[in-house]
Amino acid sequence: xxxxxxxxxxxxxxxxxxxxxxxxxxxxxxxxxxxxxxxxxxxxxxxxxxxxxxxxxxxxxxxxxxxxxxxxxxxxxxxxxxxxxxxxxxxxxxxxxxxxxxxxxxxxxxxxxxxxxxxxxxxxxxxxxxxxxxxxxxxxxxxxxxxxxxxxxxxxxxxxxxxxxxxxxxxxxxxxxxxxxxxxxxxxxxxxxxxxxxxxxxxxxxxxxxxxxxxxxxxxxxxxxxxxxxxxxxxxxxxxxxxxxxxxxxxxxxxxxxxxxxxxxxxxxxxxxxxxxxxxxxxxxxxxxxxxxxxxxxxxxxxxxxxxxxxxxxxxxxxxxxxxxxxxxxxxxxxxxxxxxxxxxxxxxxxxxxxxxxxxxxxxxxxxxxxxxxxxxxxxxxxxx
Numbered sequence: 309x310x311x312x313x314x315x316x317x318x319x320x321x322x323x324x325x326x327x328x329x330x331x332x333x334x335x336x337x338x339x340x341x342x343x344x345x346x347x348x349x350x351x352x353x354x355x356x357x358x359x360x361x362x363x364x365x366x367x368x369x370x371x372x373x374x375x376x377x378x379x380x381x382x383x384x385x386x387x388x389x390x391x392x393x394x395x396x397x398x399x400x401x402x403x404x405x406x407x408x409x410x411x412x413x414x415x416x417x418x419x420x421x422x423x424x425x426x427x428x429x430x431x432x433x434x435x436x437x438x439x440x441x442x443x444x445x446x447x448x449x450x451x452x453x454x455x456x457x458x459x460x461x462x463x464x465x466x467x468x469x470x471x472x473x474x475x476x477x478x479x480x481x482x483x484x485x486x487x488x489x490x491x492x493x494x495x496x497x498x499x500x501x502x503x504x505x506x507x508x509x510x511x512x513x514x515x516x517x518x519x520x521x522x523x524x525x526x527x528x529x530x531x532x533x534x535x536x537x538x539x540x541x542x543x544x545x546x547x548x549x550x551x552x553x554x555x556x557x558x559x560x561x562x563x564x565x566x567x568x569x570x571x572x573x574x575x576x577x578x579x580x581x582x583x584x585x586x587x588x589x590x591x592x593x594x595x596x597x598x599x600x601x602x603x604x605x606x607x608x609x610x611x612x613x614x615x616x617x618x619x620x621x622x623x624x625x626x627x628x629x630x631x632x633x634x635x636x637x638x639x640x641x642x643x644x645x646x647x648x649x650x651x652x653x654x655x656x657x658x659x660x661x662x663x664x665x666x667x668x669x670x671x672x673x674x675x676x677x678x679x680x681x682x683x684x685x686x687x688x689x690x691x692x693x
Contacts, residue, residue: 342371343369343370343371343435343686343689343690344370344371344372344373344374344432344433344434344435345366345370345372345373345374345434345435345436345437345438345685345689346374346375346376346429346432346434346436346437346438346448346452347359347362347363347366347373347374347375347376347392347437347438347439347440348375348376348377348397348437348438348439348440348444348445348448348449349377349439349440349441349442349444349445350377350378350380350381350385350442350444350445351377351378351381351399351442351443351444352442353384353597353599354442354464354597354598354599355440355441355442355444355445356377356381356384356385356440357504357599358440358462358464358501358502358503358599359375359438359440359502360385360388360389360392360504361502361503361504361505361678362438362502362678362681362682362685363389363391363392364505365678365679365682366682366685367391369682369686370686370689372393373391373392373393374392374393374394374395374432374434375389375392375393375394375395376394376395376396376397376425376428376448377394377396377397377399377444377445378396378397378398378399378444379396379398381444382394382396387580388580395428395432397421397424397425397428397444397447397448398421398424398447399417399418399421399443399444399445399446399447400417400418400421400443418446418447418450421447422446422447422450422451422454424447425447425448425450425451426451426454426455428448428451429448429451429452429455429457430455434457435457435458435689435690435692436457436458436459436460436480436685436688436689436692437449437452437457437458437459437460438459438460438462438685439459439460439461439462439471439472439475440462440464441461441462441463441464441468441469441471441472442469442471443471445471446471446474446475449461449471449475450475453475453478457692458480458688458689458692459475459478459479459480460479460480460481460482460483460684460685460688461475461476461479461481461482461483462482462483462484462485462499462502462681463482463483463484463485463486463489463490464484464485464501464597464598464599464602465485465486465489465598465624465627465628466486466488466489466598466624466627466628466630466631467488467489467624467627468482468484468489468490469622469624470622476493476495479495480495480688481495481496481497481684481688482495482496482497483496483497483498483499483677483681483684484496484497484498484499485499485500485501485598485602485677486498486598486628486631488631497684498673499677499680499681499684500602500673500674500675500676500677500678500680500681501598501599501602501675501676501677501678502677502678502681503599503602503603503606503675503676503677503678504582504583504603505678506581506582506583507582507583507586507603507606507607508583508606508607509583510581510582510583510584510585510586510587510588511583511584511587512584512587512588514581514584515557515584515585515587515588516574517555517557517574517588519571519572519574520555520572520574521555521572524553524554524555524572525554525555525590525591525659526554526555526556526557526588526589526590526591527550527554527555527556527557527589527590527591527592527593527655528557528559528585528586528588528589528591528592528593529543529556529557529558529559529592529593529594530559530592530593530594530595530600531558531559531560531561531564536561536564536595536614536616537564538614538643538646539593539595539614539646540558540560540561540564542646542647542648542651543556543558543593543651544558544566544568545648546648546651546652547568547570547573548570549648549652550651550652550655551570551571551572551573553652553655553656554572554591554655555572555573555574556572556573556574557574557576557585557588557589558573558574558575558576559576559577559578559579559585560575560576560577561577561578562577562578564577565577586603586604586607586609589609590610590659590662591609591610591611591612591655591658591659591662592604592609592610592611592612593611593612593613593614593651593655594611594612594613594614595613595614595615595616595625596613596614596615596616596625596626596628596629596640597616597625597628598624598628601613601628601629601632601638602675602676604638605632605637605638605669605672605675606675606676608666608669608670610658610659610661610662610665610666611638611639611658611665612638612639612640612641612654612655612658613629613632613633613638613639613640613641614640614641614642614643614646615628615629615640615642615643616643617642617643617644635668635671635672636664636665636668637665637668637669637672638665639654639657639658639661639665641654
């Protein structure tokens with residue numbers, strides 16, 4: 309028996325002539341590639357980047373890949389993935405603290421944006437919707453539910469976010485990077501995280517480090533797409549001392565770019581080629597967002613993680629960071645303890661423990677779920693067609 313597997317379904321051909329078997333396979337490929345999929349999720353890069361990591365593979369399996377999110381996400385999505393058909397679909401955000409009086413408007417605003425999403429989905433007629441969560445995804449997923457369009461969720465964090473919680477029950481599957489996030493869910497699958505292919509293809513020679521001291525290790529400090537004020541400020545204050553031990557690549561985020569200059573220090577407002585900066589670095593300092601954590605661990609980069617404190621967020625970064633710190637794969641430094649002195653001391657510990665941290669990464673379950681997620685989406689889309 310010959311087994312031909314493609315696009316999430318398996319076809320068997322008993323003693324078929326090669327030509328009919330070939331025609332059957334080509335027909336199935338044509339059948340699946342005519343499908344359309346809607347991606348949604350936004351508000352922050354944490355909800356956008358995993359979606360974009362899937363796009364190159366989705367383009368091979370779907371006729372059209374749409375992206376539905378707010379106007380403010382459009383520039384980032386379309387600049388990184390021009391092949392995506394972007395359609396604006398606004399939402400309303402939960403304000404923190406939760407008792408902010410403006411949150412009283414959420415039910416009315418959400419209903420308005422859901423109606424707009426229903427009209428868009430009727431026009432686009434996708435086979436399925438894939439959501440990375442966040443407030444920007446909720447109108448689209450609620451619209452898909454009302455229209456009977458199958459939808460799949462993915463949760464990157466250690467615990468499920470509010471937007472995903474509200475719609476998880478009726479999802480075909482709730483996928484997760486951490487097994488903990490889908491505990492008790494009948495439709496839950498622990499599948500890993502969507503990771504950008506480009507992080508594996510980084511070339512350190514594309515980064516100009518000609519002014520660096522070749523004898524010193526390179527520390528990459530990632531402020532995030534929006535910038536992390538505490539990390540950025542502390543890094544610049546510590547640079548006079550840090551630069552005597554390390555070279556510093558500092559990605560500040562566009563909002564936090566400055567005129568600060570120093571020996572063995574290079575500031576970058578935003579990096580489209582993150583893979584190159586990761587390839588050039590020996591040590592990394594970052595926030596504790598799930599996406600960057602999984603990328604760093606997949607690359608086995610010795611990392612110092614400074615999670616966004618609870619209160620400013622729902623505490624997901626601390627949970628993500630604690631999980632991997634307990635497995636001795638990363639080092640953690642709480643923001644409340646962050647000073648130029650503690651940053652220098654923590655980097656010294658990181659450099660001394662780098663080998664054991666890298667080895668600990670080998671004990672982790674599969675981190676990269678990109679291909680498995682795409683295969684599942686193709687299978688669901690084919691069945692829904």
